[in-house]
Amino acid sequence: MNTAYDAVALYSGGLDSILAVKVVEEQGLRVKCLHCVSPFFGKPSLAPHWRDIYGLDIAVLDVSEAFVRMLTARPAYGFGKVLNPCVDCKILMLRQARVQMNRYGASFIISGEVLGQRPMSQRRDSLNAIRRDAAVRDVLLRPLSAQLLDPTPMELSGLVDRRRLHDIAGRGRKKQMALAEYFRLAEIPTPAGGCRLAERENARRYWPVLRHAPHPTAAEFRLADTGRQYWAGEHWLSVGRNSRDNDALLRCAFPEDAVFDLPDFPGPLAVGRQFVDWEPAVLRDAAAFTASFAPKAVRAGREVTVRVTRGSPRGELLCECAVLPDRDTPLGWGISSWSEVREKIRTEAGDAAQSDEG
Ligand code: SF4
Structure with a gap:
């Protein structure tokens, strides 16, 4: 397998993930971007387009079955506003990225997470839990918020120059837009969206x-x-x-x-x-x-x-x-409304909490 890569990156196709890669590549390091796909997210058909316009080296990584196993077992950190298990999703993707890191002979993983950008998965405690539970404490770099986080082994060793990383936090996009301009990105992706679970x-x-x-x-x-x-x-x-x-x-x-x-x-x-x-x-x-x-x-x-x-x-x-064609048959075919589903999710989470306590 190719050993020419320094890092692998979780690459969603969103602006943060593009910038995180560009910031590291600018330091002369070679990055393999991993675009994770499942029935719920991912746009593999766009990979050639992204390669063309951003000059990125992208591989599509199918995480479907691992993701479905996580959903079936229920996410340890629960669901977000809808059926989106964001913390567990990040943990799962980083675990998969760690396997790919070894495969590509890379020595660290890049993620475009931004401190405080999302209420569930990007609080400081969530970022720490994700890093710990994915077992990537020693190899995970978050270039966009790095200066607000503890220095990583990659920065301490000098492999990555911490001074050229960033201190972006919160939901605003001003700093990201400035960086996009700096890197002369041919296209600016629209914010978020695209996860069917949300x-x-x-x-x-x-x-x-x-x-x-x-x-x-x-x-x-x-x-x-x-x-x-x-x-x-x-x-x-x-x-x-x-x-x-x-x-x-x-x-x-x-x-x-x-x-x-x-x-x-x-x-x-x-x-x-x-x-x-x-x-x-x-x-x-x-x-x-x-x-x-x-x-x-x-x-x-x-x-x-x-x-x-x-x-x-x-x-x-x-x-x-x-x-006889009949919409109202004895079996009563139907589908729950969102509020009914939400109630069932809450009940299930409550039952799980009770059995944990028991
Ligand atoms: S929105 Fe979907 S793809 Fe994004 S972190 Fe949450 S579960 Fe994962």
Whole structure:
């Protein structure tokens, strides 16, 4: 493996991460940027563009499965305002970066974190906890706030010149904008955003997966991101809103899933994730519900045929049912509102605290 790198950097594509790398590169050090991706964040398709406009050396690092394992086990530091486990996320990424540091023969890790910029993950105590829990105490450099933090071994040894690092703190962007101008950045990324876990609508989609999927994987969250989402107890149904969704749902379907299709009418395709095989009555209920999203089937005013197959419309036929399209079936398909999800997260966190105390 290449040993020409001095450092690896957590590179989100945000302004802080670009500047943190530029500040270190300016000292003549060579940096490999790691762009972490998962179903929840990351824009790997932009990596070539970033290489072109910023002249950065970027590798895409898929952290999906480790991230989903952390979510499933629940983040030790809890969730932020929505379903964003920011402190645990930083710890996880830094752990992954440490592995990559060794792989690239680098001797330290760069992070664009700024002291006091975010309420949950960038307070001084959080920054210290992140550094400790990720086991990167001796190798983590935060160039943008370094002069406000204790000197690191890289500064003490002279590998990095502390005087050329920065003292940026807080939520303002003035100093970052000045640095962006200094480095003549061709594009200034807009602030933050881009993490699906921080958006309520997505949290509504993801939470039931975390609650009900026996062993969630990244693939489950990709399915949760697609089409309309409905749950009836532990039964999960994803319904396409248009032909693009239908195609995407088929790409997400597992071979054992139940695929619902109306052969005689244009309209949705639906995927039922079978953690265990669904009872015939459940398949029939979901078939009637799926048919209710096909306007022409509803207007027909009679029973319509829904084919249920395994894995794809060409898969094993599980049943072919004649059903009346019905949005209000006995199983009561639905999805929790954000306030209901928030309440469940709080209850779960409370239960965990009580059992910790016990
Ligand atoms: S907003 Fe999302 S990507 Fe950013 S630190 Fe939090 S969990 Fe991680």
